[in-house]
Amino acid sequence: MQGLISIADLDKNKIIEILKLSKLFKNGLRKKTLDGKVIASCFFENSTRTRLSFESAVAHLGGSTIGFADSSATSLATKGESLADTLKILSCYADALIIRHPLDGAARLASEICDIPVINAGDGANQHPTQTLLDLFSIMDSQGRLEGIKLGIMGDLKFGRTVHSLVEAVKWFGMQLYFIAPKHLRMGDEALFNLKTSGIQYSFHNSLDEVAHELDCLYLTRLQKERFVDEVISDTYKVNLASLANVKPNFKILHPLPRQEELPVEIDNTPYAYYFEQAQNGLYVRQALLDILFTNGSVD
Amino acid sequence: MNDKNHIGYIENGINLDHIPHGNAWYVMKVLNLFNSHSQAGIGLNLPSKKLGTKDLIKIENRVLTQNEIDAISLFCTGSTLSIIKEFKVIDKFTLELAKVVNDIIVCPNKRCVSHQHVSRFNTFVNRKDITIVKCHYCEKEFNIEDISQYKF
Numbered sequence: 001m002q003g004l005i006s007i008a009d010l011d012k013n014k015i016i017e018i019l020k021l022s023k024l025f026k027n028g029l030r031k032k033t034l035d036g037k038v039i040a041s042c043f044f045e046n047s048t049r050t051r052l053s054f055e056s057a058v059a060h061l062g063g064s065t066i067g068f069a070d071s072s073a074t075s076l077a078t079k080g081e082s083l084a085d086t087l088k089i090l091s092c093y094a095d096a097l098i099i100r101h102p103l104d105g106a107a108r109l110a111s112e113i114c115d116i117p118v119i120n121a122g123d124g125a126n127q128h129p130t131q132t133l134l135d136l137f138s139i140m141d142s143q144g145r146l147e148g149i150k151l152g153i154m155g156d157l158k159f160g161r162t163v164h165s166l167v168e169a170v171k172w173f174g175m176q177l178y179f180i181a182p183k184h185l186r187m188g189d190e191a192l193f194n195l196k197t198s199g200i201q202y203s204f205h206n207s208l209d210e211v212a213h214e215l216d217c218l219y220l221t222r223l224q225k226e227r228f229v230d231e232v233i234s235d236t237y238k239v240n241l242a243s244l245a246n247v248k249p250n251f252k253i254l255h256p257l258p259r260q261e262e263l264p265v266e267i268d269n270t271p272y273a274y275y276f277e278q279a280q281n282g283l284y285v286r287q288a289l290l291d292i293l294f295t296n297g298s299v300d
Numbered sequence: 301m302n303d304k305n306h307i308g309y310i311e312n313g314i315n316l317d318h319i320p321h322g323n324a325w326y327v328m329k330v331l332n333l334f335n336s337h338s339q340a341g342i343g344l345n346l347p348s349k350k351l352g353t354k355d356l357i358k359i360e361n362r363v364l365t366q367n368e369i370d371a372i373s374l375f376c377t378g379s380t381l382s383i384i385k386e387f388k389v390i391d392k393f394t395l396e397l398a399k400v401v402n403d404i405i406v407c408p409n410k411r412c413v414s415h416q417h418v419s420r421f422n423t424f425v426n427r428k429d430i431t432i433v434k435c436h437y438c439e440k441e442f443n444i445e446d447i448s449q450y451k452f
Contacts, residue, residue, distance in 0.1 A: 006439065083416050105413040105437025124411050126438050190441070193427070 003096065003117035004289060004299045005107050007129040007165045012172040014299070015136065019146075021288035022137045025060075026281070033291045034063025040094035041067035043121070044074075044101040049257060049279055050121050050130070054098050057286035061294075066094060087113045096293065099123075117293055125161050131256055132165040134285040136173075138278040139217050142252040146173040150214055154180035155221035155237055155262060157187045162256045163221055167191055171198035178215065180205045180237070207236050213246040217274075220255045223262040238262045244272055254278050313338070313360040315382040315389075316372070318348065323375040324355035330371045330404065330450050331359070338362045370398035371405060374423065374431055374444045397423055397431065405433065406449035412438040419451070 004010070010018075021029075039058045043051050046069055055065045068074060074086065083106070090097055091114035099110050100121040107120035107127070122128040140146045151170065157163050157179055167187065170177065171194065179187055179202060186204065195202055205211050208218070223237060238261055239253065252274040255263050259275070267273050293299050319327060324342055333340050343356035364372075369381070373395045383391040401421045407414045412435055414420070420436035434441045 083413070101413070102411075103413040103416070104409060104411045105435065105439070108437050109413050109417055123413075124438070126440075 002299055003111060003119045003293065004129050005111050005118065005120045006127045007132045007169050010129070010169075010299070015133070015169065015172065018133055018285065018288050018292060018299075019137050019140055021291060022133075022281070022284040023141065025284040025287045025291075026141070030060075031291055032062035033294045034058055034061040037063040037095045037294065038093065039063050039065050039290075040090050040097045041065045042090055042097060042099050043067070043069050044071040044099070044106070046070050047100055047122060049282060050100060050128075053279075053282040054119075054121060054130075054286050056283050057290055060283070060287055061290055063095075063290075067098075083109070084113055090114065091116045096290075117299075119289065119293075125159075127165060128161060129165065130282070130286055130289060131162055132169050133289070134278065134282045135162065135166050135219070135254060135256070136169055137285050138252075138254055138274060138281050141281065142254075142274050142277075143216050143250060146170075146175070149173070149175045150178065150216045151175050152178040152180055152208070152211060152215040152218040153221075154208060154218060154239075155223060156185045157181045157221075158185045160221045163187075163219070164191065166219065167195065171195065171200055175200065177202040178205055178211045179203070180208055180211070182206075182237070208239065208243045212243055212251075213248070216248065216250055216252070218251070218253050220253060220259075220262055222256075222258070223260050238264070239267055240264065241266060241270070244270060247272065309387065310358050310360055310384045311387055312385055313358065313362050314364060315380075315384060316357045316359075316376065317354070317380045317382070318350055319355035319357065319376050319379050320351065321345065321353040321355060324357055326375040326444070327355075327357055327372050330375070331362075331364075331368060332450065333357075333359070336362075367402050367404050369395070370401045371450070373398045374401065374433065377431070397425070399423060400436075401433065404450055405447055406451055407435045407438060407440075408442055408446055408448065409435065409438045409440050412440070414438070 041055055058065050087110045096117045097114055098119045098121050099107050101123050104124035104126040107118060107123040111118040120127055120129055139149055143149055153163055251272050253272050255275040257275060257279055324344060339360040341358040346354050346356055348354035376395050377397045379395045381393055381395055382389045403418045405419055405421050407419055414437045421433040423433050426432050431444050432441050
């Protein structure tokens with residue numbers, strides 16, 4: 001059985017299938033696909049939203065979870081067991097493995113070592129495919145469509161994992177992208193080349209004010225101050241009430257959370273705040289993914 | 301190489317000819333010739349009808365594994381590898397860029413899980429005609445010049 005390691009493992013049809021099923025779960029669909037199944041939820045580093053939404057999804061589908069929220073109490077940490085051995089042992093006790101690990105590529109390695117399906121819940125700075133799926137679902141659910149969406153992406157576009165995966169996935173949906181970032185944190189050349197070859201239109205902007213009135217959605221990323229050369233520049237990449245004065249009625253702000261200064265709490269009470277619902281959508285997307293995995297025998 | 305006036309005569313070993321000018325250095329690193337007991341002859345900046353200028357490496361008493369051949373193909377695409385036994389060429393072929401290189405390259409990404417397992421890289425030539433290696437695990441792409449460590 002195949003799990004999900006990278007968003008690149010999914011084609012457009014499979015992504016749409018997952019998003020449509022996510023909508024059914026959001027509308028109240030109840031299934032017991034995981035009845036009698038045990039899912040290993042192994043978080044070698046902590047992640048509140050991802051772990052709890054996965055475990056909630058398993059419970060909603062009638063399954064049960066075993067695992068750990070950080071690796072400090074495992075034999076890996078206390079007895080020097082190799083990662084490969086730890087993964088092999090985990091696969092003996094469960095029907096599927098959900099793994100989060102601080103090392104890049106750990107989920108791919110797990111999928112090769114374990115003979116049960118592996119779902120990547122984030123491997124270092126590499127991939128977090130279910131975050132990308134819930135980001136796409138949030139755009140679709142808040143706008144009623146994916147095709148033709150005008151999507152602003154603001155913040156650290158060079159190093160941000162969620163941004164890279166999202167950009168990789170939007171190539172399927174003909175969106176128009178507005179990159180809002182300082183020059184030294186702009187999207188890399190290869191990613192831009194891939195967008196161009198996929199026929200995706202994009203443009204560069206120095207502030208949200210330049211384009212806010214055109215956007216359907218704004219995807220914000222966490223500001224990591226050490227990557228901004230000075231405070232004046234980092235202030236430019238924060239959302240404030242004034243910058244939302246002329247946005248369209250359907251405009252929504254998305255953020256993978258946790259947030260920092262880039263998304264002040266004063267935005268929470270505006271009709272544009274969608275990020276908490278976005279986090280909730282993670283439950284439905286992960287239910288859909290697990291349901292497809294155990295109904296069809298594979299995700300891809 | 302029993303003729304000390306030449307680097308050319310190998311009794312048993314390999315002859316890697318038509319290495320693109322400047323790339324012998326990388327091959328020496330991949331094959332760890334600096335810490336090897338095998339006698340080796342290195343020719344740099346040699347005239348070549350085919351390339352203009354080429355490098356050349358001959359190694360006595362050395363058999364290359366498939367993984368090693370795949371790894372040197374990153375730097376020697378189009379080069380000629382001859383296998384020599386008792387002064388005779390018993391096999392000779394042109395190196396093509398391997399699609400996958402296993403277990404030789406150390407991933408330059410310090411956070412890559414391959415440091416705890418075995419490495420695997422997929423290769424391709426990008427639109428600027430530059431050979432790129434992409435780590436199977438961390439999915440990061442590197443120019444071959446960025447690779448500085450190999451597993452011996």
